[in-house]
Amino acid sequence: MHSSICMPISPSSHTLLKSNNNPFLGDHLSSTPCLPLRRRPSLATRALLSTTKEAVLKDFHERRALKIISGLQNFNKDNVASVVTAAEKGGATHVDIACDPELVKLAISLTSLPVCVSSVDPETFPAAVEAGALMVEIGNYDSFYEMGVVFTPEQILNLTKETKRILPSVALSVTVPHTLSLPDQVKLAENLEQEGVDIIQTEGGKSSYPSKPGVLGLIEKATPTLAAAYSISRAVKIPVMCSSGLSAVTAPMAITAGAAGVGVGSAVNKLNDLVAMIAAVRSLANSLEASAGRHSTSAERALKM
Template identity: 80%
Template sequence: MQTSVSMTTPSSSYSILKPFRNPLLGDCVSSKPCLPLRRRASSFTTRALLSATKKSVLKDFHERKALKIISGLQNFDKENVASVVTAADKGGATHVDIACDPELVKLAISLTSLPVCVSSVDPAAFVAAVNAGAVMVEIGNYDSFYEMGVVFSPEQILNLTKETKRNLPSVTLSVTVPHTLSLPDQVKLAEQLELEGVDVIQTEGGKCSNPSKSGILGLIEKATPTLAAAYSISRAVKIPVMCSSGLSAVTAPMAITAGAAGVGVGSAVNKLNDRVAMVAEVRSIADSLSSAGRHTAIEEQTLKL
């Protein structure tokens, strides 16, 4: 699972090769020579582009209004992914999250201008997806693995994070903290991930929640684990926290109130069979977040007065 991609070049030959940088990857090597001044100018331009790309991807997180619609880490059904991406685009989402597959990435960017995130637990797989146009990568969305009895330890997640950072040092990186850990351990892992340079922490918990009520009470019960994680982690780290798993239009605003910078929604949208219904659900969640943002702004202004 933890395979890596590397390229080694003898130091004696590197000086005559032109380094170039994919704006989303890092250093690569070309066989064409170039002058040192051109190399420095190219490096400066690339750093500026990388900075602008990451700033754009994280903008909605910093404004605490991010809405990421998730098609599923192991969902390779092109028709369903296309429907989810279209619903995210037309419904008012800020990001889309799809399986880590270059062809799916190309499909997604043909349908939307929203930032495309890819999810995987294989760092090496991210490289091709980023080359295809993904601007954000996510280590997480573990739900499908829990169904197979597979869980991830803090050590495994830290190792996956380090390998991803080595392969893609400049790409926006989000990492999910597993709900299988106790809340104190979730907070500890989040703090360690922040030190590793992770840009966003994602929480989860929908799979471990078994609501005893129906209706609105049931929706709130289902969201409780991820809301608790978002509350605890957002007070321990300075990077944005995305509350995900088990959320709906009812509970998404609660995530923002709890301290999250945004929400991630998967099954509430991707399990619907009708594209119109998908768009309506995304719109409902987006509207609920907008209302939450307005209320938060009013409260902050009141406190200042």
């Protein structure tokens, strides 16, 4: 039996914001959680924020994003360093780590890729952004499912609104839980788009238990997240990232289904050898590049007919 979780936002988050001077955070020094006082940022600041977000989202808009995920509750510096290094050397476009300022500093010392931080507590995001994170993610719920905890659409919307309130100019991705029915996933995605979310992420790998080995098993495992990507991408205009249970076999299927990118975690972060991690990321990147090449060739042929 699952239980739901509600993460109240404490006043300490507002104190934290007052001490930050990162231009990516905007200017919102509110003394009351519900009625933030915001001054209009300068034209130069708005231009900088716009340019930064545009750069972070560029690969999504080009439908070629590959995000490597170390894990929301993975605070092992050695493992995170290996995952980040593998993402950099293997050809990924983004890396996603736990929301911890020290891990962010470690990551940006190892890669030039945009660093995304994942959490279900919005008040932890500002310190990570101050440390150098360029994107925040509400999601990567797998570790909570293992504890019997699920998130309702209302809770996710509230977390989203709070995150947008305290970090209005930072790229925001939100995961739609696979625990919802497919129609409810689509409805939540539509509501998140209305709240100003930049990317919708799907999931489903751990809910699928393949009955076949090999390639058939890989396709079976990816089915829930592929179905979500297909349905959600046709309901919203913002990019959809397909994540959970993907491999080099199924990553191109996600793009064909309508996703703008793929997110891969355990297929990389569970490996014990850095060389093997790099090889896994390179295999994913190559599969996406090959798929893009086939689509380009098909389009060129269609134009010549």
